[in-house]
Amino acid sequence: MVNILVVDDDPEIIDLLRLDLELMGFNVDSANDGLNALKKAEAKPYDLIVLDVMMPKLDGFEVCKRLRANRVSASVPVILLTAKGTIEDKIRGFNAGADDYLVKPFEFQELMVRMRALFRRTGTLNKEVNTPKKDEVLAAGDLKLIPASLEVVHCGKLIKLTPTEFEILYCLMQHAGEAVSLAVILQEVWGYEADEDVRMLRVHIGGLRQKIEADHKHPHYLQTVTNVGYRLNPTVSH
Secondary structure, eight states: OOEEEEEOSOHHHHHHHHHHHHHTTOEEEEESSHHHHHHHHHHSOOSEEEEESSOSSSOHHHHHHHHHHSTTTTTSOEEEEESOOOHHHHHHHHHTTOSEEEESSOOHHHHHHHHHHHHHHHTSSOOOTTSOOTTOOEEETTEEEEGGGTEEEETTEEEEOOHHHHHHHHHHHHTTTSEEEHHHHHHHHHOSOOTTHHHHHHHHHHHHHHHHOSSTTSOSSEEEETTTEEEEOOSOOO
C-alpha cells in the first residue's frame, strides 16, 4: 500500500485530505507541525509527503530542507501546499528540495494529478509504461544514472537526486547529445500541461548543475541550447 504523510496545522485540511486519500486506497498518516513531521519521516518510509508551508515551530521550507538532508527521507517526493502563489515562493520551495507546489485553495483532483505525476516519476504505482526498469543503468561520459535508487555516479562519487532531478536527468540522458526542447522535458517529466514550470525547470537544472558539474557556472554536462532547451553532453569531462 502507498503511504502518504500529510503535514498541516489546520485539522480541517488534514481531515479532508485523509478522507479523500483513504477513499482512493492510500494509507495516510498526519502531523500538525514541522518537528512532528520530521520525527514521523525518520521513523517510517513514505511514498509521498504533502507539506504545508506556513506552520508553527518549523515552516515547510525548512522541513523540506531537513527532509532532503536526511538519508531516510532524501528521495521521498514532496508536494508543498501554500496560500502564496508568487513565483518567488515557488522558486524558494524548489530550492528547498520540493518536487511540486500547489496553491491553496485547490481542488482534490488537482492534487491527484500532481501525485500521479510524481508517482510516475518514482514508479510508486508501477503502472506507467515509461517507468525505468529497476536494473537499468544509463551512462554518458563520467555519469552513470541508477534509476532503482534515484542516484547518479559522477567520477566514482555517489550523488542522491530528488525524484524531479532524477527524471530531468533521465530524460536528457535518453536523448544524450541531442537538443531537447523545454516542451518535451516538461511533458516527459511533469506529465501534464505546465505553463509556469519553464522557470521551475530552470531552477531544477540549476540544482542538478550544483550536484554534478565541477563548475556549475560553466557546465560541461547540462548545456543550455539557446531558444530550444537543454542538451546532455555525453563526453567525459576533464
